[in-house]
Amino acid sequence: MPDLSVELAGIPLRNPLLLASGIWGESGQSLIGAWDAGAGGVVTKSIGSRPRPGYPNPTVEEFDSWGMLNAMGLPNPGIAEYPREIRAAREHGVLVIGSIFGGSAEEFARLAREMATTGVIAIELNLSCPHAEGFGTEIGSDPKDVEEVIRAAVREVKVPVIAKITPNAADPAELAVAAERAGAKGISAINTVRGLAIDTTLARPVLAHGIGGLSGPAIKSVGLAAVWQIYRRVRIPIVGIGGISSGKDVLEYVMAGARAVEIGTAVAREGVRVFGRIAQELDRALSERGTDRLVSLVGAAHRGFEMPTADFLP
């Protein structure tokens, strides 16, 4: 059996398949469900300072097999309530990464401090939600803001801080470079891609919020491109996210430079058994290649790769 274990920011993981933030992470019990189904770790939904109900329905639109558009509005019970769910999962032995979102560096720092007391193995900063005014992309699109937020959070906690960056910026790799400079120990890429669906009968957007975030297979190559570009610019590990639903998808992300991956929409669609299936597919893909250890393939697609120039014609 090939060895799927990886180390992420100093944390040993039994395999690289993590539950993505915002999916299946409602309660301690659901986090436990993902872990028991074989996930290497779980990321909580993004938690803010206060309880938020999120946007009114419709908040999700499913497109055939290729994608999903959502504008949930970061519904969450708030940092005072949610830690009990994390503790329940921790008591079960689940490796939990706590996700937080805020509107300023100070708020992120305060949330990171509180999140660190819950026993999480790392904290992922959601700098990338495309549909929550004042949070996410609005604070995560400018490298200067990213640097300030990460620096403030890193100062407050001993656990590794991971920056989850947006694809909805001119140069996602520049955001990763800023996060690394500020002391982040990992980069998660990507969050959802800004998108819209129109109901042509009603002549209005399908989602109550209008603009939403696209996820699922449609964004896989966007995520891969971000990981590829980030790998060439930073040394800290990358968690690849976006459209992963098979062992081959994971392998592509690993070869592009990811050390671990998060899986969202595929879990929403197939349930947590997706972790077991993808792990099996990954095992098989590695065996077929004759590869013993997954980590030996991190960044493999970069080796020997040279971008051709366009000026070779006479």
Ligand SMILES: Cc1cc2nc3c(=O)[nH]c(=O)nc-3n(C[C@H](O)[C@H](O)[C@H](O)COP(=O)(O)O)c2cc1C
């Ligand atoms: C319904 C839904 C809710 C989400 N909520 C969050 C969230 O709270 N925090 C966050 O960082 N990302 C959130 N995301 C983004 C996912 O974590 C992930 O980055 C994105 O969906 C791409 O991965 P996928 O194609 O595997 O779904 C959410 C995605 C979906 C579909």
